[in-house]
Amino acid sequence: MSDAQFSADFYKKIPHKPYCTDDLGYCFINPKQIAIKKRYLQHNPPCKVVYLVFDLDRNDGVMAWFDAGLPKPTWTSQNPENGHAHIGYELKAPVSTTTASKQKIIDYLAVIEAAMARKMGADSGYSGLLTKNPCHTYWRTTIWTREAYELNYLADFVDLKPLTQKERGIGLGRNCTLFDIARKWAYKAIREYRGNTFDSWLDAVLKECLSVNSAFLEPLPYSEIKATARSIAKYCWKKDAYCYQEFIDRQSRKGKLGGINSGIARRKNSEAELKPWESLGISRATYYRNKKK
Secondary structure (H helix, E strand, C coil): CCHHHHHHHHHHHCCCCCEEECCCCCCEECCHHHHCCCCEEECCCCCEEEEEEEEECCCCHHHHHHHCCCCCCCEEEECCCCCCEEEEEEEEEEEECCCHHHHHHHHHHHHHHHHHHHHHCCCCCCCCCEEECCCCCCCEEEECCCCCECHHHHHCCCCCCCCCCCHHHCCCHHHHHHHHHHHHHHHHHHHHHCCCCHHHHHHHHHHHHHHHHCCCCCCCCHHHHHHHHHHHHHHHHHHHHHHHHHHHHHHHHHHHHHHHHHHHHHHHHHHHHHCHHHHHCCCHHHHHHHHHC
């Protein structure tokens, strides 16, 4: 892929209004035609992963992928002053970070990302929001391949392990942690909002998501928090009527079973009353003989 082809494709896939800056001390939101001229910009749209990007803070970081035995990255952008670099991999199928039905894919991607970072020795504190703009002339950018990668292919190059506690608070691990904690809370909390409006329920879920997000050293952007909260709220709201009916049906079945057991017990008691000699441990004749006396 030529530099011109890569630049056109990259420009097409970045957000319409990405975060961008020439100085990491200050960050702004601008239309993409302005952002593409900045040294740093947001490479993934809100709530979607198009590129996996890794931060290598050492002078030989640009070739960390090669030393780790990983496939060629889509691009690398190196700082000409200190050699520090960003290594980017394009995914063949972008992954949404908020859709409840695809949470297993998000978890899978997070595990792959963490494994690749470990193998390259990438900076674990990198938030993944901004990258060294590969279209900016300040960086030494190399386009290594025109191929976009499937997750299963990338997974073949790394040792997949469950995320550590630290990894669950960085990168895509934050999305997994946020979703897991908030959804488990929501499954029970929705019971208190039966009869209320969806908006009141959504506000409650959003507050819970914001609370979880505040615990991350590098919090997720508000747009991702809001999208995740809406996804969880809609799922639980849609399913709650079913769950509630299941609860009613379950209680009804228990009640019927209790009625049956009570009927059996009553019949036994009635039979005991009709045959009192059995409860006394004597014969019927002895019972009536004693009764006559």
